[in-house]
Amino acid sequence: MLAKKKIAVVGAGHIGSALIGGLLKAKLLPPSNLTASRRSEAALAELRKNLGIRVETDNRRAVRGADIILICVKPQQAAAVLEEIAPEVREGMLILSVMAGITTEAICKHLGKPMPVVRAMPNTPVLVEEGATPLAKGLHASDVHLKLAATIFAAVGRVETVAENLMDAVTGLSGSGPVYIYMVIEALTDGGVKMGIPSDIARRLSAQTVFGAAKMVRETGKHPAILKDEVTTPGGTAIAAVHELESKGLRTVLMDAVVTATKRAKELSELYG
Numbered sequence: 001m002l003a004k005k006k007i008a009v010v011g012a013g014h015i016g017s018a019l020i021g022g023l024l025k026a027k028l029l030p031p032s033n034l035t036a037s038r039r040s041e042a043a044l045a046e047l048r049k050n051l052g053i054r055v056e057t058d059n060r061r062a063v064r065g066a067d068i069i070l071i072c073v074k075p076q077q078a079a080a081v082l083e084e085i086a087p088e089v090r091e092g093m094l095i096l097s098v099m100a101g102i103t104t105e106a107i108c109k110h111l112g113k114p115m116p117v118v119r120a121m122p123n124t125p126v127l128v129e130e131g132a133t134p135l136a137k138g139l140h141a142s143d144v145h146l147k148l149a150a151t152i153f154a155a156v157g158r159v160e161t162v163a164e165n166l167m168d169a170v171t172g173l174s175g176s177g178p179v180y181i182y183m184v185i186e187a188l189t190d191g192g193v194k195m196g197i198p199s200d201i202a203r204r205l206s207a208q209t210v211f212g213a214a215k216m217v218r219e220t221g222k223h224p225a226i227l228k229d230e231v232t233t234p235g236g237t238a239i240a241a242v243h244e245l246e247s248k249g250l251r252t253v254l255m256d257a258v259v260t261a262t263k264r265a266k267e268l269s270e271l272y273g
Helices: 014-025 041-051 059-063 075-088 104-111 124-128 143-154 164-175 177-194 199-220 224-231 237-247 250-272
Strands: 007-010 034-037 054-056 068-071 094-097 117-120 131-137 157-161
Touching (some): 007 014, 007 059, 014 124, 034 059, 041 054, 054 059, 068 143, 075 104, 075 250, 104 117, 124 131, 131 143, 131 164, 143 157, 164 177, 164 250, 177 199
Parallel strands (some): 007 034, 068 094, 131 157
Antiparallel strands (some): 117 131
C-alpha cells in the first residue's frame, strides 16, 4: 500500500525519526519517498546520513507533493505549523497526527479545508519497535485511510483502532503509560538493592521481569488476574507481596494516574485545539 507513496514527516524528533526508521527497516517504501523536516539542521544532517532520506528545514517545502503528511510537532505548535503548510495541502493527501489533544476537526479548521485526518497516539517504545499506537479517524477519513495509517504504525509496534472520543483516554493509558512502568522498574530495582542485590543486576532483573510479564499477557491472551493467581501459592512469597501492594493502594494509584493524564490531554485540547 505504501510502496509508491511519498511521506513527509513534519517535526522529525524522536517519534518521527522512529517511524521513518521503522518504515525503512520494514522495506515498506524507499528512502527517496521520505522527507523529514525539523528546526535542527544538525539533526536533519544525521537523518540524511544514516537513512538516506530527503530533509528540509522549511515545512512547506517538505510537504510539497507528498501523499501522506505526518505531523509530529508538540500540540502548542499545532496551529502555527498547520497554517504554515496549509497552502501546500491538496485534495487526496492524508494527514496523520500524533499531537496530543488536537482533534481532527481542529486540524481541518487550521488547514482551512476538509481533509482526511487520522489521529495516532504512539508511545516512546516505538523507538525499539515495541510501541502501542491507538488510531482514530476523523469525519473525512475512510477505512482505506485508516488502513494506510495502521500499516505505517505497525512498522514500529502494535496498533489498535478506537473512536476519537477515546483518544484522550488512550493518551492517559498507553501514551503516558511507559512513564508509569519506568517508575515501577526503578522501584523494583531499589527494592532489590535494599535487599543486597547489586544495582546493575537488580535493574536487569527488574526490566526483564516486567518485559516477561507483559509478554505473558500479550501472548497467552489470559486476563492478568488469572496470570497473577497462577503465580501466587498458599502462604507463599507472592501472596504476601500482593497483600502489601493492595494495602498500599497500588491499583488505585495507577488508575488515578491514567485519569489524571487523561484530564491533562483534555486540557491540551481546550488550550490548543
